Amino acid sequence: MSRRTAALMTAVALALTSCSANDGGDPATSPSAGATPSARQPSTSSTAPKTTTSEAPVPVGAAPDHAFPVRVRKLHLSRGKNRPLPTTIWYPATGDGPYPVVVFSHGLTGRPEDYxxxxxxxxxxxxxxxxxxxxxxxxxxxxxxVLDLLNQPADASYVLTEVLALNRKRGDPLENRLDEKHVAAAGHSGGGITTLGMLSGTRDKRLTAALVLAGRQLLPAPFTGPQIPVLFVHGKLDRTVQYADGLAAFNAVPWRKALLTLPRGGHVTTSGPDFVRVATTTTDFLRWSLYGDASARKRLAATDNLRDNL
Known part of the structure; x- marks a missing residue:
């Protein structure tokens, strides 16, 4: 690693760690999913502009029309002796699925349960x-x-591999309940950097959607592999990862994308006054990009302060 790269990483670390502790939401305040019934309608993917590289198609279908009770479990994963990756899974307690999978990356000094x-x-x-x-x-x-951020895209891909393997593990609660063809990566702050890494030099080609919360593109790297829809969420008053840096990352993505701007939002957008809006918009994005839910796509199109190039 060059001195310039190391210096950039260190500068970003000082900014990110200043506000990243307890980045996530309060577990005691989980609103309902707010799902609404939707009929099977043609996907909006047919209106996307043609490009020179392959594009992962948005599915055609409908998301579940009701909220599920949720169970939580722990996996004791490790990518080698020195890379323990204790993993928490939130999943629908009822229904057969199959359910799309989202691999989530926390911010610096955070933990999954914070979100x-x-x-x-x-x-x-x-x-x-x-x-x-x-x-x-x-x-x-x-x-x-902080330099270990460079290793986290590979960590997230490993976690995804292990979780998807549960789909074929006899007797596991998630056996035959995972949709392995519709998978998203999401992350906040340093986790947003991790998510962008999974789309760039360490591209995970299994991903069919991505979601970046208060993130930035840390190192210049071309986006590679099949094109997928990406949603960015960023607070205009973010002093940890500047809004301009998030906007630059959004502009660098050459694929279908959207940016939700929170005019009074800071760095922590997964709790506080913006929580309901962030939760609603991100859920609709996942419902559209992973289920092909046309009603969710219409709600996204009508969202205030959403720059929509999906």
Missing amino acids: ASLLTRWARAGFVVAGAAYPHTSRGVADFT
Whole structure:
């Protein structure tokens, strides 16, 4: 790694760690999924502009029309002896599925449970959500190292592999309940950097959608692999990851994309006054991009302060 790259990583670390502790939502305040019935209608993917690289199609279908009760479980994963990845999974307790999968990455000094309100909301809407505590950037680790962000895209891909394997594990609660063809990556702050990494140099081609909350593109890297829809969410008053940096990351994505701007939002958008709006918009994005729900797409199109290039 060059000195310039290391210096950039360190500068970003100082900014991110200043506000990243307890980045997520309050587990005690989980609103209902707010799902509404929708009929099967043609996907809007047919209106996307043609490009020179392959484009992962948005499915045609309907998301579940009711909210599910949610169960939580823990997996003791490890990508090698020195990379423990304890993973929490939020998933619908009832119904057969199959349910699309979302792999979530926390911010610096955060943990997956900090985001329980948002991740529970997604699970209630019919998604299986898995979030690992990263070995060198989560809260409470003895050897916190911001440079380890570079390794986290591979960690997230490993977690995704292990979770998807449960679909074929006899007797597992998630056996035959996972939709392996419709998978999203999502992350907040440093986790947003991790998510963008999964779309770039360490591209995970299984991803069919992505969601970046208060994130930025840390290192210049071309986006590779099949084109997928990406939703950005960023507060205009974010002093940890500047809005201009989030906008630059949005502009760099050459695929179908949208940016939800929170005019009075700061860095922590997964709790507080913006929570309901963020939860509603991100859930609709997942319902559209992973289920092909046309009603969710219409709601996205009508969302205030959404720059919509989907």
